Amino acid sequence: xxxxxxxxxxxxxxxxxxxxxxxxxxxxxxxxxxxxxxxxxxxxxxxxxxxxxxxxxxxxxxxxxxxxxxxxxxxxxxxxxxxxxxxxxxxxxxxxxxxxxxxxxxxxxxxxxxxxxxxxxxxxxxxxxxxxxxxxxxxxxxxxxxxxxxxxxxxxxxxxxxxxxxxxxxxxxxxxxxxxxxxxxxxxxxxxxxxxxxxxxxxxxx
Amino acid sequence: xxxxxxxxxxxxxxxxxxxxxxxxxxxxxxxxxxxxxxxxxxxxxxxxxxxxxxxxxxxxxxxxxxxxxxxxxxxxxxxxxxxxxxxxxxxxxxxxxxxxxxxxxxxxxxxxxxxxxxxxxxxxxxxxxxxxxxxxxxxxxxxxxxxxxxxxxxxxxxxxxxxxxxxxxxxxxxxxxxxxxxxxxxxxxxxxxxxxxxxxxxxxxxxxxxxxxxxxxxxxxxxxxxxxxxxxxxxxxxxxxxxxxxxxxxxxxxxxxxxxxxxxxxxxxxxxxxxxxxxxxxxxxxxxxxxxxxxxxxxxxxxxxxxxxxxxxxxxxxxxxxxxxxxxxxxxxxxxxxxxxxxxxxxxxxxxxxxxxxxxxxxxxxxxxxxxxxxxxxxxxxxxxxxxxxxxxxxxxxxxxxxxxxxxxxxxxxxxxxxxxxxxxxxxxxxxxxxxxxxxxxxxxxxxxxxxxxxxxxxxxxxxxxxxxxxxxxxxxxxxxxxxxxxxxxxxxxxxxxxxxxxxxxxxxxxxxxxxxxxxxxxxxxxxxxxxxxxxxxxxxxxxxxxxxxxxxxxxxxxxxxxxxxxxxxxxxxxxxxxxxxxxxxxxxxxxxxxxxxxxxxxxxxxxxxxxxxxxxxxxxxxxxxxxxx
Numbered sequence: 001x002x003x004x005x006x007x008x009x010x011x012x013x014x015x016x017x018x019x020x021x022x023x024x025x026x027x028x029x030x031x032x033x034x035x036x037x038x039x040x041x042x043x044x045x046x047x048x049x050x051x052x053x054x055x056x057x058x059x060x061x062x063x064x065x066x067x068x069x070x071x072x073x074x075x076x077x078x079x080x081x082x083x084x085x086x087x088x089x090x091x092x093x094x095x096x097x098x099x100x101x102x103x104x105x106x107x108x109x110x111x112x113x114x115x116x117x118x119x120x121x122x123x124x125x126x127x128x129x130x131x132x133x134x135x136x137x138x139x140x141x142x143x144x145x146x147x148x149x150x151x152x153x154x155x156x157x158x159x160x161x162x163x164x165x166x167x168x169x170x171x172x173x174x175x176x177x178x179x180x181x182x183x184x185x186x187x188x189x190x191x192x193x194x195x196x197x198x199x200x201x202x203x204x205x206x
Numbered sequence: 207x208x209x210x211x212x213x214x215x216x217x218x219x220x221x222x223x224x225x226x227x228x229x230x231x232x233x234x235x236x237x238x239x240x241x242x243x244x245x246x247x248x249x250x251x252x253x254x255x256x257x258x259x260x261x262x263x264x265x266x267x268x269x270x271x272x273x274x275x276x277x278x279x280x281x282x283x284x285x286x287x288x289x290x291x292x293x294x295x296x297x298x299x300x301x302x303x304x305x306x307x308x309x310x311x312x313x314x315x316x317x318x319x320x321x322x323x324x325x326x327x328x329x330x331x332x333x334x335x336x337x338x339x340x341x342x343x344x345x346x347x348x349x350x351x352x353x354x355x356x357x358x359x360x361x362x363x364x365x366x367x368x369x370x371x372x373x374x375x376x377x378x379x380x381x382x383x384x385x386x387x388x389x390x391x392x393x394x395x396x397x398x399x400x401x402x403x404x405x406x407x408x409x410x411x412x413x414x415x416x417x418x419x420x421x422x423x424x425x426x427x428x429x430x431x432x433x434x435x436x437x438x439x440x441x442x443x444x445x446x447x448x449x450x451x452x453x454x455x456x457x458x459x460x461x462x463x464x465x466x467x468x469x470x471x472x473x474x475x476x477x478x479x480x481x482x483x484x485x486x487x488x489x490x491x492x493x494x495x496x497x498x499x500x501x502x503x504x505x506x507x508x509x510x511x512x513x514x515x516x517x518x519x520x521x522x523x524x525x526x527x528x529x530x531x532x533x534x535x536x537x538x539x540x541x542x543x544x545x546x547x548x549x550x551x552x553x554x555x556x557x558x559x560x561x562x563x564x565x566x567x568x569x570x571x572x573x574x575x576x577x578x579x580x581x582x583x584x585x586x587x588x589x590x591x592x593x594x595x596x597x598x599x600x601x602x603x604x605x606x607x608x609x610x611x612x613x614x615x616x617x618x619x620x621x622x623x624x625x626x627x628x629x630x631x632x633x634x635x636x637x638x639x640x641x642x643x644x645x646x647x648x649x650x651x652x653x654x655x656x657x658x659x660x661x662x663x664x665x666x667x668x669x670x671x672x673x674x675x676x677x678x679x680x681x682x683x684x685x686x687x688x689x690x691x692x693x694x695x696x697x698x699x700x701x702x703x704x705x706x707x708x709x710x711x712x713x714x715x716x717x718x719x720x721x722x723x724x725x726x727x728x729x730x731x732x733x734x735x736x737x738x739x740x741x742x743x744x745x746x747x748x749x750x751x752x753x754x755x756x757x758x759x760x761x762x763x764x765x766x767x768x769x770x771x772x773x774x775x776x777x778x779x780x781x782x783x784x785x786x787x788x789x790x791x792x793x794x795x796x797x798x799x800x801x802x803x804x805x806x807x808x809x810x811x812x813x814x815x816x817x818x819x820x821x822x823x824x825x826x827x828x829x830x831x832x833x834x835x836x
Contacts, residue, residue: 006404008394008490010411043415045393045408060394060407076418080392080487113486 007057009176010080012110014102015087016095017066020125023159024087025063028169033160040065043077050173059173078110083119083176085168088137090124090156096137096145103149119175120152123168128158367499373405385450386467386506389414392487396445396495397471397502403492413448417441429457440464444483445471455739456746459516463509466570469597470505473574474498476595477602504581505574510735512554512573516742519712519719520569523555524659527807529650533558534813536641540620540634546605547621550638551576552651556811557616568598569717575607579617585609589635591628596621610635612642616651658723660809662702662709665794666801701727703797704790705783707766708737711802712777713810720802720809740766741779748772760788769795 013021022040027033029048044063049056062077078084084106088095103120112118124142127135139156146152153175155168372379379401387406388397393414395403403410417439420427430437434452438460441447447464472479475494482489509515522530537548537560547567550557554576561567575594579585593604608620608631618638620631642648701707707728712719728737748757748770759770767782769791778799782791806812 008404008407008492010392010394010488042419043411045411045415047405047407049404058404058407060411062393062411076391076414076422079418080390080394080489082488110487 007055007177008060009057009082009173010060010062011083011085011172011176012062012064012078012081012106013085013087014064014106015066016089016092016098019066019087019089019092019095020159021066021087022063024123024125024157024165024168025061027159027162027165029061031162033162035160039067050169052170052173052177055177057173057177059169059176075109078106081106081110081112083121083172084110085121085123085172086152087123087125088142089126090137090142091126091129091134093136096124096142099145116150119178120149121168121172121175122146122152122154124154124156125159127156127163128161367400367503369400370402372401374401374409376401383451384453384506385448386464386502387413387446387448387450388467388471389446389448390489390491391418391444391446391483394488394490396492397499399503399506414446417446428461436460438464440468442468443480444487445480453739456743458746458749459742462516463506466509466515466574467502467505469570470501470574470577471495472597472601473571473578473595474501476604477597500581500583501578505577508554508573508577511738513710513719513721513738513741514554514569514573516745517710517712517719518569519717520556520572521554521719521721522809522811523552523557523651523654524657524805524809525557525650525654529645529647530558530808530811532645533642533647534560534811536638540638543630543634544622544627545620545631545634546623547619548634548638549575549619549621550616550642551579551619552616552655553580557647557651559811565599567596571596571598575619579607579609579619585617586611589632591631593625594621606631608632608635610639612639612648613652615655616648660720660722660801660805662706662722662725665703665706665797666804701725701783704794705767705786706791706794706798707781707783709778709780709795709798710741711779711798714775714777716810716812718810736765737781740768740781744768744770744779748777760791767791771795 013025015021017039018037022038022044023033025044025046029046040063042065046059046061046063048059048061050059062081064077084103086099086102088099090096099122107115107118110118122142122145124137124139129135142156143154146154153171155164155171157164157168159165369378369382374380382400384399386397386399387395387410389395389410391414393407393411395406395410397403398406398410416430417427421441426441427439429439434454436449436451436455436457438449438451438457439446440461445468447468449460449464451460475491479491479494482491514520525533533550537550537558541548541560541562544562546562546565548558548560549567549572550559554573556572559567559572575596578594584590589608589610592607592609594607595601595604599605604625606622606625606627608622608628609617611617618635620634622631702725708722708724710719710721724734728734744759744761748759757770757772759768761768761770762784764784766784767786767788769778769780769782771778776799778795780791780795780798782794802809
């Protein structure tokens with residue numbers, strides 16, 4: 001157990017396959033990018049230590065596979081998440097339309113205590129492609145959707161060029177931290193065996 | 207078996223050996239050393255291609271969940287989870303440098319980008335060479351065997367976490383023989399025996415994913431075998447416990463150790479911590495466990511020396527009956543004044559134990575409580591009052607423990623159900639202490655600590671016959687009687703009568719056991735640990751399902767003759783010279799049982815349980831045993 005108080009934040013990355021979830025994470029954690037596409041199998045896990053307002057904390061990033069066949073991983077993966085990142089490809093309308101499904105799926109599976117205010121962050125990735133000429137989802141449209149879902153923070157990113165990646169993850173960390181803080185206060189309430197007549201009941205009387 | 211006087215089992219900091227190894231006591235030791243050197247050599251290979259992202263400042267660890275891990279053990283071992291590690295910075299690795307490996311080399315080793323698809327060549331090239339285990343026992347050999355015969359002369363086991371800077375990308379971390387992890391059901395790390403919990407967050411997530419994936423299919427994962435490794439899982443509601451071990455301990459033993467680890471946590475927090483997870487799956491319980499690292503590491507250490515951890519019984523300090531009686535009387539006195547339990551202990555051994563009316567203490571709770579007290583340094587410095595939970599008594603509730611050390615090793619624990627009991631318990635302690643001082647019980651305790659318990663050399667002769675002088679090697683029981691000169695030749699350094707080396711006797715009704723002191727040739731820590739592991743293994747096999755009321759076992763292997771005798775009343779485990787004669791060994795076991803009966807009121811706490819009428823069964827013999835040939 002860490003001697004100094006540190007916070008660990010569980011961050012889940014969701015989105016259609018091929019939108020660049022792994023590349024974004026890779027750019028964020030390793031400052032590396034590869035054009036080669038390797039499908040994530042099941043899930044990948046990374047950790048990164050981040051400093052935020054004089055506090056050190058650890059992001060535990062769950063990079064999930066986008067393919068439908070992995071969705072059976074289900075509730076366990078989403079359980080106890082501090083923040084959920086939804087990623088789409090600005091060059092693919094389908095991946096944008098599916099954001100709604102991803103968000104709902106997450107809320108159902110994770111069933112957070114306060115779904116209205118659960119911190120999401122939306123990333124529109126691959127803005128670099130073709131100088132933006134092949135883009136089919138406008139920033140305006142994306143921002144409108146984010147606004148309609150409770151003002152989800154929105155970033156346009158390029159994992160390839162590193163555009164906005166750091167900023168996006170800073171925001172993810174900040175939101176995750178915020179949602180965690182309310183919960184950190186309480187201690188487990190423990191029973192007192194109490195009255196002197198009771199304590200023997202737990203004992204073995206054989 | 208002393209708790210703190212020896213080096214740790216699986217993780218001793220290797221020290222350069224000042225003496226060469228002049229007298230290896232068995233042939234496999236030099237081989238081990240060679241093997242270890244080979245392992246070192248193989249890891250030393252520089253791997254320039256892995257250096258590409260070695261300058262990355264970010265700290266990264268990564269595991270990967272393979273979709274078909276469930277069915278294919280190889281994936282776990284050779285997949286991303288376990289195997290990926292490379293570094294060009296560890297060329298200076300040697301026996302003493304394991305824990306000094308630099309972090310910066312670690313992140314690069316699992317280089318997310320670098321290895322993703324493109325670097326399979328480098329990692330598969332390493333798969334065969336790098337996976338040897340860090341055999342800290344081997345280091346111990348180098349340390350200890352040169353000092354053969356000098357007991358406990360080496361480094362003390364140090365409490366607390368070592369190798370805290372390691373993570374799952376460190377080769378040293380991967381080679382540790384026995385890992386323990388506690389994590390939450392959301393995959394957040396709670397405790398790791400080695401390495402930094404936060405850096406292991408990715409690994410923790412992998413473990414959670416494995417457990418949850420199997421659970422999702424309506425099943426449960428208990429054990430994964432991957433080559434030499436066993437991965438043992440224990441799910442306790444929202445708390446997951448995992449042991450990864452290549453120590454070849456039985457599954458049952460490892461699982462039992464996880465249970466104890468869980469209960470140690472419950473002792474600190476109570477099981478009502480589950481409610482925090484019910485309310486909030488994100489709940490991070492590490493702050494609640496702050497500073498308790500040493501409690502867990504000390505418990506894990508005891509898995510390699512304390513038979514109580516698998517016997518589920520406690521042991522007493524050997525004391526004259528009258529001495530224990532006077533200690534018990536004053537404890538009973540305070541117990542009658544509203545104290546739930548009063549325990550007087552010396553290290554891990556019980557001097558006196560009294561429960562209010564019918565309340566009784568489970569031996570596991572005693573083990574965990576004494577471990578908690580002994581491992582927390584602050585208890586030694588002043589009288590303390592602390593909430594604790596006895597998991598086998600009432601896992602949902604806190605009791606309040608007053609703890610006071612009467613001298614260096616002897617401490618008094620008074621348990622109350624009231625959080626206001628401090629002053630009352632303090633008064634009780636003063637009364638107890640006064641009586642113990644006046645009646646010189648403390649002096650007797652000190653003397654017993656020096657004198658030790660039962661020694662095989664002291665095993666009384668069997669009704670005057672000189673069976674001790676019969677050579678076990680020649681296998682002619684009853685015929686070959688040698689002069690004492692000849693006896694010395696035949697028995698030079700091979701233990702007590704009939705080649706008896708050691709025994710453990712467990713009384714079922716008393717929940718107590720007694721084990722003999724270590725004698726020659728079980729001198730070194732390594733030999734003691736090997737003996738311990740043999741007991742553990744044989745105990746597990748004797749307690750597999752389908753066992754009858756009587757069971758005997760005679761087993762001869764390269765190291766020992768092991769003789770076990772399990773009855774409804776007691777269990778005897780005795781270890782002999784590997785060449786010991788069977789009939790003589792059986793006779794000797796009967797003598798041991800008789801001896802225990804003769805001294806039972808010194809070595810056991812009688813009258814502590816409702817079965818105070820219990821005595822060692824009078825007719826102790828192994829009649830059917832001699833006819834079994836195995």
